[in-house]
Structures are given as structure tokens and as C-alpha cells.
Amino acid sequence: MSQPDPENWAPAQPPPCPASPGCSSCSAPQQQQETGRPPCTCRRDESQEPAPDSGVCPVHRTPADWFCFTEGKPVCARCVIPGPCSDHLGAGVGQAADRMRNKLVDACEKLQIRIASVEKYMAETLNNKDHNVKGHARGSRELIIQRLNFVREVCENEEQRLLDVVHDEEERVQQSVLTQKTYWTEAQQRLINIKRYLVDTLTRMNDAALVKRQAEIFERAEEAEGILEPKDSNKLNFNLACAHSNLLSSLWASAIMICSAGAEDIHIDEKTVHSSLMVSESKKKLTFASKKVHLYPDCPERFDHWPNALGMESFQSGLHTWRVDVERSYAYKVGVAYGNLSRKGSGHECRLGYNPSSWVFSRYDEEYTVAHDGQIKSLDLLRRPKVIGVLVDYEGGEILFYDPDACAILHCYRIKFNQALCAALAVADESITII
16 A cells, blocks of 8 residues: 655544543553554543544544545545555545546446447337347238138138038938939829729629620739839938038148147046056056066056057037146057946957047057057058147037147047047057047
8 A cells, every 4th residue: 555655644643532531541652562553442432433524534523534445435645654554555636536437437437338339229119129129020910810711711612512512412301302202192092093993903803804894903903012112212311421521621620629728637547557658646547567567456447458448437418628748658559438438358358449439649669550440541641740639529420530740630430429538548559648
């Protein structure tokens, strides 16, 4: 620390101690010799202490014309030589003030640069961002409207096409029914006339006339034989398939599987689980064990051969959907089954997809199939599904297997249900989980 110039500085005499005129701390030179510091460190009346910014040292009550950088405060010469600040960094108050002014100038210059930077950021970046946001938002709105208008137009066209198809099918069936009514009304009348003729012949003709008109009588009888028995025909049935549309089915399934939050809360019925499978506490995850774990007691509901399990929840009406995470497994089945599905034995009556009571989507290694009543159909998929969605429309008589990630229907079964349905699962590798 710069030392004060002894020629230019005359230290003031320490004031008398306010506590006692004979205070040893102020008058005993021994303390100054032992500590090397001015002796004015005794108790003082705080009410008589000078203010911090008065320019007077609060310790020695002399002008504080030096500044201690270490302690960050003004001090007097007696604090510097040989006082407590003698080994600190410091300088004269004027020099310290000049140094502070230089720092303030630097700080102001930096603040000016930052202010200019903020002004530039606000003028350029934020304004550009605001302009870009408005442009992107406008473009996004236009894109949404454009695409929804396109979808709406396609849906309206598909709606009109399907309504026309249904109308044409209705007219065809009605025309067929009308034609059949006309034909069989005439046939009925002809049969009535032939019967009346034959009855009159039997009751009114004498023997000679009857024999004489034998050919005519048999000819009329053969005419009745030419009118065949009426039989039902598919031409008289309304073809429900005319109302089916791949576009409509895809949009409908996508709306239900992706946009709808009404997914079924399916749980695995532990009483049905085969002994080679383990069920999680949540009753959602089914894990295959290479060896039978024998965790479950035997009961009539349990599958004893195939690694199957059924859901606890059953339904006999309404629209139902759920998803199964199958990403980890290379051998599984996902689908639905009637609750009366057989459980005991190794026959097809217990094997999912090999009987009239079950419909499944399955994977084995890299082969994907759907199965019902023993009829297996291979599927040529472009991507490996990670999640399989199952959608059941009980009244509509439809089972859809759906890939939510690809928004694609994997397969659709159409059938008229006559019993309560439940979820059906099977796994022979790793695990599958109901989402």
C-alpha cells in the first residue's frame, strides 16, 4: 500500500477518551509499543461517532484522506502508518477516486454497448421474429384450412358415392322383390286356375268325357309342374358390403384410435393365464417364462396347454378399443374371443385363431398373420408395428386390427356377434403390455 508522505501529513493528536480522562488505552505508550498500532481503540460513545461519509476516520477522528482497497473504505494516515491497514493495498482518496471514475467510465461504455445491442436485438431480431411468427401462423392456418377442406371435400365425395351406392342397392333389391312379387302372384294365380280346372274336371265330367279329354287334362297338370317351388335368393338381400369403404373405415378408425380418449381399460384375468406366463401387479403386462412358473392354482378357467390369457372385462354391446404394446416380442397374438372359449387341452378349440370363437392378429418371427376359425391369412406389412390397436363395433359387427403409428388398418373382420366378447392375448417371447 502506498505510504503517506510524512512531510505533507501532520497527524492530529488523539482526542481524549470520552469514557475516562485517564484511560490507559489512550495514554499508555506500552500498548503502542506492543501492538505497533495507534492506541485509540478504546470504547467510545457511539452517539459521538462521525458519519461514515463525513470524511473523518471513525477510529482516530482525523481526516480520512486515504482509501484501503482491501477493506473497501476510507482510512486516515494513522490507520496506514503503522496502523491496521499498513499491509493492505490502497492509495490516496483522490487517486482511488480517479481509479473509481475510470472504472465507472468503462462500466458506462460497456452499458452503452449493451444498450445498443438490446436496441439492435429489439429493432432487428424481435421485429423479424414477430413478422416471421405472423407469416408462419398465417401459412399454418392456410395449410390447415386447405388440408381440412381437401379432406372435407373427399369425405363429401365419398359420402355421396356411398349414399348413391346404397340407394342403387336399395333400388335393385326393391326391384328384385317387386319382380318376384309380380312373378309369384301370376304363378299363384295360374296354379289356382289349374287347380280349379282339375277340380271341376273331377267333379263335373262323366267317364266318357274324362277319358276323351285325357290329353288336355294331363297337359294342364304338367303346366302346374313347370312352375317350380319358390326359393330364397341373395338377389333379394341387401348387400351390406356396399356401405363399406376403405377411406371411411380408415378415417373412422383413426378418429377413434388417435383422437378419441375413450379407450377401454382392459385388465388380464389372472384365472385364465397359462402357467408359462407371468402377470404384472397392474394386470396389464404379460411376460413369457421359458419354464412353467407354477404360480397359479389350477381352475376351470385356466388355459393348460397354449400360452393364452383373456381379459377380465367383457362386453355385449357398444364400441370398444384398446392398444397393446408388442415392440419387445417376436411371438404373440392379440385379438378378441368369446367368453366360452375352451381352455383345456391342446386342440384347436383352445388355440386362438383356430376356432369360431376367436379372432387374432399374430406375429411369429418376421411373419404376420390374422386368423379366425383356422383360416390363416398372411399380411405383407411395410413396417413392424410397435403397437396393435383393437377396435370392436359390436352392433356394427366389425373387428379392426390397427397400427396407430402408421394410421393404417391391418385387417378387418365383419361378423354378426352373438355372445359376450373379451380381449384375448398370447405371448411366447419376452412380453406384451396393454396400454
